[in-house]
Amino acid sequence: MTTGGGRASSAPLLGRDHEPTLFELSRAGRRSASFRSTGIPEWEADELVPEEHLRVEPVDTVEVSERDLVAHFTRLTHRQYSVDVGAYPLGSCTMKYNPKVCDEVAALPGLARVHPAAPAALSQGWLELLVELEAALCAITGMAAATLQPAAGAAGELTGLLLMRAWHAAAGDERRRVIIPDSAHGTNPASVTLGGYDVTTVPSDDRGCVDLEALRAALDTDVAGIMLTNPNTLGLFEEDIVEIARAVHGVGGLLYYDGANLNAILGVTRPGDMGFDIVHMNLHKTFATPHGGGGPGAGPVAVAERLVPFLPGPRPVRSGDGQLDWEDPPRSIGRIHSWHGNALVLARAYAYILANGSDGLRRVADAAVLNANWLRRRLSSSYDIPFDRPSMHEFVASAATLKRRTGVRALDVAKRLLEEGFHAPTVYFPLIVEEALMLEPTETESPQTVEALAEALERIAAEALEAASAEGSSASPTAALAPRTTPVGRVDEARAARQLVPTWDARPQGE
Amino acid sequence: MAGYVPHTDEELEEMLAFLGLGSLDELFTVVPPALRLAGGLDLDEGLPEADVLDRLQRLGGGNRAAELVCFAGAGAYDHDVPAATRALAGRSEFVTSYTPYQPEVSQGVLQALFEFQTLLGRISGMEISNASLYDGASACVEAANLAAAQTGRDRIWVSQGVHPHWRQVLRTFAAGTGHEIVEIPLVDGVTAWPDAGTDSGSGGPGSGAPAAVLVQSPNFLGCLESVPAARRAADGAGALLLVAADPVASGILRTPGEQGADVVVGEGQPLGISLGFGGPYLGLFTCRANLVRRLPGRLVGETVDGEGRRAYVTTLRAREQDIRREKASSNVCTNQTLMAVTAAIQLGWLGTGGLRELALRCGRGARYCREALVAIDGVTPAAPAPTLREFAVRTPLPAATVVGRLAEEGFLAGVAVGPGFEGTPYEDCLLVAVTERRTRAEIDAYASSFEKAVR
Numbered sequence: 001m002t003t004g005g006g007r008a009s010s011a012p013l014l015g016r017d018h019e020p021t022l023f024e025l026s027r028a029g030r031r032s033a034s035f036r037s038t039g040i041p042e043w044e045a046d047e048l049v050p051e052e053h054l055r056v057e058p059v060d061t062v063e064v065s066e067r068d069l070v071a072h073f074t075r076l077t078h079r080q081y082s083v084d085v086g087a088y089p090l091g092s093c094t095m096k097y098n099p100k101v102c103d104e105v106a107a108l109p110g111l112a113r114v115h116p117a118a119p120a121a122l123s124q125g126w127l128e129l130l131v132e133l134e135a136a137l138c139a140i141t142g143m144a145a146a147t148l149q150p151a152a153g154a155a156g157e158l159t160g161l162l163l164m165r166a167w168h169a170a171a172g173d174e175r176r177r178v179i180i181p182d183s184a185h186g187t188n189p190a191s192v193t194l195g196g197y198d199v200t201t202v203p204s205d206d207r208g209c210v211d212l213e214a215l216r217a218a219l220d221t222d223v224a225g226i227m228l229t230n231p232n233t234l235g236l237f238e239e240d241i242v243e244i245a246r247a248v249h250g251v252g253g254l255l256y257y258d259g260a261n262l263n264a265i266l267g268v269t270r271p272g273d274m275g276f277d278i279v280h281m282n283l284h285k286t287f288a289t290p291h292g293g294g295g296p297g298a299g300p301v302a303v304a305e306r307l308v309p310f311l312p313g314p315r316p317v318r319s320g321d322g323q324l325d326w327e328d329p330p331r332s333i334g335r336i337h338s339w340h341g342n343a344l345v346l347a348r349a350y351a352y353i354l355a356n357g358s359d360g361l362r363r364v365a366d367a368a369v370l371n372a373n374w375l376r377r378r379l380s381s382s383y384d385i386p387f388d389r390p391s392m393h394e395f396v397a398s399a400a401t402l403k404r405r406t407g408v409r410a411l412d413v414a415k416r417l418l419e420e421g422f423h424a425p426t427v428y429f430p431l432i433v434e435e436a437l438m439l440e441p442t443e444t445e446s447p448q449t450v451e452a453l454a455e456a457l458e459r460i461a462a463e464a465l466e467a468a469s470a471e472g473s474s475a476s477p478t479a480a481l482a483p484r485t486t487p488v489g490r491v492d493e494a495r496a497a498r499q500l501v502p503t504w505d506a507r508p509q510g511e
Numbered sequence: 512m513a514g515y516v517p518h519t520d521e522e523l524e525e526m527l528a529f530l531g532l533g534s535l536d537e538l539f540t541v542v543p544p545a546l547r548l549a550g551g552l553d554l555d556e557g558l559p560e561a562d563v564l565d566r567l568q569r570l571g572g573g574n575r576a577a578e579l580v581c582f583a584g585a586g587a588y589d590h591d592v593p594a595a596t597r598a599l600a601g602r603s604e605f606v607t608s609y610t611p612y613q614p615e616v617s618q619g620v621l622q623a624l625f626e627f628q629t630l631l632g633r634i635s636g637m638e639i640s641n642a643s644l645y646d647g648a649s650a651c652v653e654a655a656n657l658a659a660a661q662t663g664r665d666r667i668w669v670s671q672g673v674h675p676h677w678r679q680v681l682r683t684f685a686a687g688t689g690h691e692i693v694e695i696p697l698v699d700g701v702t703a704w705p706d707a708g709t710d711s712g713s714g715g716p717g718s719g720a721p722a723a724v725l726v727q728s729p730n731f732l733g734c735l736e737s738v739p740a741a742r743r744a745a746d747g748a749g750a751l752l753l754v755a756a757d758p759v760a761s762g763i764l765r766t767p768g769e770q771g772a773d774v775v776v777g778e779g780q781p782l783g784i785s786l787g788f789g790g791p792y793l794g795l796f797t798c799r800a801n802l803v804r805r806l807p808g809r810l811v812g813e814t815v816d817g818e819g820r821r822a823y824v825t826t827l828r829a830r831e832q833d834i835r836r837e838k839a840s841s842n843v844c845t846n847q848t849l850m851a852v853t854a855a856i857q858l859g860w861l862g863t864g865g866l867r868e869l870a871l872r873c874g875r876g877a878r879y880c881r882e883a884l885v886a887i888d889g890v891t892p893a894a895p896a897p898t899l900r901e902f903a904v905r906t907p908l909p910a911a912t913v914v915g916r917l918a919e920e921g922f923l924a925g926v927a928v929g930p931g932f933e934g935t936p937y938e939d940c941l942l943v944a945v946t947e948r949r950t951r952a953e954i955d956a957y958a959s960s961f962e963k964a965v966r
Binding site for chain 2 (some may be wrong): 018019023033041042045048049050054055058063068072073074076078081082085090095097103104105108110111112114115117118123128136151152154155157158161162185187194197206241288291293294332344345353356361362363366367368378414429446447481483486489499501502506
């Protein structure tokens with residue numbers, strides 16, 4: 001047989017062989033596509049477009065049968081871990097179960113088939129949905145109004161910072177600095193820079209919370225605001241939040257709430273009640289919209305009353321006659337998305353909020369915090385827990401002692417856990433904890449699953465200690481070799497960066 | 512209500528007892544009492560699944576646009592999505608996975624992204640593609656930021672033919688970066704770049720030379736721009752050339768890469784993604800190899816595992832926000848991976864011949880429709896420049912009125928050109944798009960209703 005073309009074999013699944021790329025499966029002349037009959041004259045390209053614009057040869061993409069296409073991508077899914085397969089205790093990512101009813105919502109023709117430029121009169125259902133979702137998000141966060149445009153958390157952060165900038169500018173107050181704790185997500189300082197501000201980092205104290213005295217020392221009238229995650233990235237509630245808010249407001253600054261950890265406080269307390277002025281939410285975390293392998297997300301931003309006139313436009317608003325229409329707020333910072341945000345993600349989140357309701361959302365927080373605390377307590381005998389006090393929905397353990405005694409690092413623990421059938425926790429974050437393992441079981445994992453996760457982590461620590469004592473050496477071969485049961489073993493990341501192969505076409509021939 | 516928390520009451524008690532707690536409320540004693548929400552959230556009680564679906568279905572029923580035969584475009588196109596693409600893109604392993612930070616259990620998403628990057632490189636004629644951005648607008652913003660960082664300049668020349676929403680988003684984010692957005696007007700539907708020869712001393716519009724020149728082709732009005740002319744404008748000013756391209760048009764048009772683009776951006780929605788009221792869509796971003804260290808967003812590379820087996824991993828991570836923090840030139844983290852995977856599947860289904868045929872069919876439908884509309888008394892082309900899938904016409908009545916009247920006849924007639932074109936000859940024109948979905952019978956009926964509507 002000539003080369004190329006597909007092979008309907010599950011070898012990559014069963015034999016740990018690699019899956020060929022689409023380009024290797026391609027064979028000239030093969031095709032999947034077919035097009036509807038239209039009855040329109042079949043003009044040639046040069047009868048449609050002047051030759052100077054036309055390519056000579058068609059762009060060579062790939063030529064595969066539909067059968068091979070389906071087999072290829074299905075085999076790829078067999079090489080992919082997901083929430084639907086098992087627990088995903090990635091701290092700060094809130095990888096909870098994504099209800100299937102929300103998939104059906106996103107596929108409803110009445111929602112999915114609507115063109116975004118359709119006049120408001122022809123898309124009243126969508127405007128209604130957006131207005132209702134906005135109201136629900138405001139009820140949950142204790143804010144006055146929200147924009148649903150930001151497509152992800154980081155887009156929400158930058159939107160919030162531009163709101164901060166516009167609000168100060170409207171008062172003729174040019175400020176240059178934004179304060180961020182040293183435990184913050186990396187997106188926070190990056191967003192501050194893109195918002196045109198300088199970052200001032202404040203340290204955490206020995207409780208793992210913002211050092212209030214250091215914060216007070218950093219505050220002056222050059223500070224535009226502070227970005228906080230509460231509970232913070234250590235999973236700890238910032239108990240001094242009222243004092244922090246008073247201090248920041250005292251110098252005329254604003255408080256920005258990074259909603260990465262909102263799951264912990266649903267129905268318990270609200271950012272608005274804590275004194276926050278700007279709040280972004282990650283609907284793909286708290287409100288269970290699927291993460292899609294790295295997006296799409298949605299990062300709505302809710303604000304206090306005084307910031308409403310600055311929100312991005314256009315916004316859906318209800319007019320006197322009950323009809324909904326688009327409106328630009330009077331001092332709007334402008335548009336931040338091509339259209340209205342990740343609308344079908346917003347619809348999923350709204351369905352999730354309706355399904356849970358006030359009672360269900362509180363139950364989410366209860367079970368999320370209970371699972372995390374149970375796991376923290378359980379693991380405190382096999383791992384370091386640097387800030388060992390009641391946590392919220394996640395906590396940070398450390399493999400520092402384990403590493404000293406056995407050479408097994410946080411990374412090794414993570415890779416070894418993959419062999420145990422669980423996704424790894426977040427590692428080496430937050431930066432202020434050595435050998436950090438950040439665990440967030442979420443509320444949708446049963447007590448049995450959380451216990452099995454604990455047992456797996458305990459087994460990994462015990463086996464490392466055993467190996468170290470048996471060999472009297474510092475290296476644990478088992479953990480350092482992990483994972484051995486996954487589609488590929490530990491990946492050579494240094495080589496990927498050193499010999500960059502970013503496309504099939506950039507690949508050295510003959511490999 | 513629908514419940515997604517599995518714990519039984521007995522299990523809750525057992526877990527609380529392990530922690531030495533007597534109630535769930537005691538989990539939250541760290542929250543100062545004054546901040547605790549008395550009486551719970553001000554929302555209705557949870558609903559059973561079927562009621563949720565009914566409620567959302569009713570909201571969907573309020574969208575008359577969903578039932579109209581679509582001639583609207585303006586950056587969002589009513590293409591057919593084949594069953595295979597829908598089935599594969601809906602696989603829950605793609606849908607419910609996280610960012611591939613653990614490559615050993617994420618080879619599926621990583622390889623699909625590697626194939627996406629390869630396909631995007633081919634259709635744009637560029638060497639590097641990232642793994643997606645939010646949408647066309649965000650891709651433009653990131654391209655402008657890249658150009659500013661690369662050149663040390665802060666001015667961007669933006670053709671007025673660039674989607675008006677994208678131009679607005681560029682301005683919004685320029686408030687933070689301090690970039691100056693200078694719009695270059697259209698003449699006869701295409702950009703009238705300043706003459707580099709006469710303006711080379713001052714650098715042209717604005718004061719000082721631009722970091723980049725941004726052109727969209729086909730532009731918002733559907734007109735094919737001259738990419739070589741934009742390249743000359745960029746060269747005259749010593750700027751980078753940023754081209755916003757349409758992935759469907761790449762089936763028959765020369766690639767921006769072969770015409771000298773430094774960065775090619777675009778909106779990937781036409782590649783298998785539903786209209787969805789504007790999102791989630793797909794920001795496309797490709798560039799030349801010399802710019803890879805400034806590439807925004809994620810990049811997947813091929814490597815090997817410990818046993819030498821082929822493997823994929825996100826690479827050049829040192830560019831990204833979680834490592835560079837305040838020194839990062841982009842804050843992108845979560846992007847639109849599932850849409851990129853969808854686009855790879857769709858490009859695979861279309862194949863070499865199908866992508867060309869798709870572009871041809873759009874062009875044929877648009878020509879047929881355009882000829883039918885301009886045959887109507889008082890309807891004239893808005894510009895003489897060549898077009899492909901989309902074109903603009905002047906109508907005897909305000910464009911919004913035409914859209915309103917044709918909705919009564921079952922058509923979404925197009926998009927009224929408005930904000931971003933004030934005071935130009937294109938203001939209040941009607942932008943009409945024709946995809947491969949539109950049949951001759953539909954176009955005939957549309958043109959006939961159009962004629963009645965403007966009579």
